[in-house]
Amino acid sequence: MSEVGRVNGQRSPSSEPIRADDPIKFDTDVLVLGGGPAGAWAAYGAASRGARVTLVDKGYLGSSGATAPGGNNVLYVEPDQKLRDEAVASRMAQGGYLSEARWIHRILDNVYEQLKLVEQWGYPFPKDEYGNSQRSHLQGPEYMKLMRNVVKKAGVRILDQSPALELLVDSHGVGGARGVSRLEGLPWEIRASAVVIATGGCAFLAGGLGCNVLTGEGLLMAAELGAELSGMEFARHYAPSAGGGTVTRGRTLGWGTFSREDGTVVDRRGDPDALARALLDGPVYAVLDKADTPEKRRILRGAHAIFFLPLDRAGFDPFTQRFPVTLRYEGTVRGVGGIRITGDDCSTTIPGLYAAGDAASRQLVTGASSGGGAFNAAWALSSGGWSGEAAAQYALSLGRKPHERTLQAAGRAGVQSASTGSASIETAAVIKAVQSEVFPLEINYFRSVPVLEQSLRRLNALWPAVNGAPGTSADELLRSREAAAMVQTARWSHTAALARTETRGMHTFAEYPDTDPRQQRRLTTAGVETIRVRPEGLAPASAHPEPHPISWRKAVAA
């Protein structure tokens, strides 16, 4: 009974050529790109500091991104010095000592305070038997609906279904962005004194819960201005999803027993790679047999309800019947890397440009291990708020107003042909090709140097393919830009991985099974066409000028 297809009266502006002569155009002080938790907190933070704020989202502020459909555990530790110190020490060790204790303390302090605010705003945290609020978990739909209301009340102008495609830049730094409105089929250009990139991570359309909007444009836009990335080598996180569905909230599987087709049990005790290894040989199933009382089952359903939704609908009784389990690649979402932050205020190397949430590198707080499970949510909330406040302060202190600047659009691959008369970008084929380099466990999970090198060569060969002519409709433009950003993100993470010749946190190499104490430092990745990796704190990237048409530095030099 599905109603696929077209009928009379259907409005499909996103599939028609965009009306370039009639753009949506206005100025704002702070422009926030992305409306997940990081973008919402950034917009709230900036508006609370008295700036005029605009937030644009590819989807919809409230429903879009990795948090909204499911939910997040949040790093919430009582302000007890001993508890806090233990939490910090344990994360430092887990993260291969690439994080910074001071930053972890900062987010612990901040989240504790801000979740009280979330409760005051109306989030109904459950209470324990003494009536104390339990603030360590946020149900996604509820949290993000609330954040939309908070952001709206703060006076922020919201553009939904309006993906950003490229940044505007002049010699003073970033000056806004351009994108398209899918509901109106119009381009938009918003000039701003400061921009916060909060577009989430890049999950390569792998179909994990809420993650198909996360395709890396934020990273590419920042890099086109010359911003650096950090932690890209750790994009090696795969999450289990059950029953042929998308739900990648996996905690409930802790009550499961895994088995192969023939029924032999996959012993996962003490072996983080057991599931992946079993999947190389064939299908794997799980049954939640450790939830062996009605009480346990009730608790599980009342915690991660979304885990059960696809299983119920597919007709499994997950407590007694085996259901298939696969691994979905998560790219940088639960995989750490992103735009490198250079200050406590989440600034970047580009004046006026800030990064927050999964679009930023989370290594400062997670090190080499995944931020899923509490840190990512805490980081999104904290970096969001800090970047928004700083962006507002920066914007309000600028003498020059956005409309007085001569700004240029900095987007290249996927939004502008490298030369006139280029063939159109074969978007679907490119996306498939990228996925076949990042999804396979044989390439990206069980990493080995020669295999990753070959994969990188194939990815590099794809780069010209995304420099062809983009399409003319909002849908086509977005898809070609997404394809370019995914190719680029894969190139960055493979390149960075090859530069870390050791095993640390999420990154492993068959040839280098040990942790090398000399490599206990973060790696910075930069560049669009030519990619450079260097240990953080060594030669600044500006020593190697980017051979790219418009970078912020080029604009400065001009």
Next chain:
Amino acid sequence: MIELVSVSRCIECNLCVKVCPTHVFDEVEGAAPVIARQSDCQTCFICEAYCPVDALYVAPFADRSVPVSEDDLEESGALGGWRATIGWGPGRTPIAKTDSTPLLESISPRRRG
């Protein structure tokens, strides 16, 4: 994937067109929205949560479309099932308020005893 817009239930508020993160629906003048880009559906169930009259159904499978029957879905309680579970809609208690996540540790299979 999204499989159904129930024309008989839909009140044409077009909220699903706005909230769907991957822009699957198109508005239709004077009628219910249509599923215009089904293969872009990311099976996130969020449209069901937002639809005020339980007119949408998202089948659980990420990578394939399956035929569904509105009558069967109605009978089994699947239509509107997710909205009821998360406690959205008049007179309901949001699941956030009864969230049992804090109790998970107490039933962890890793705990001895």
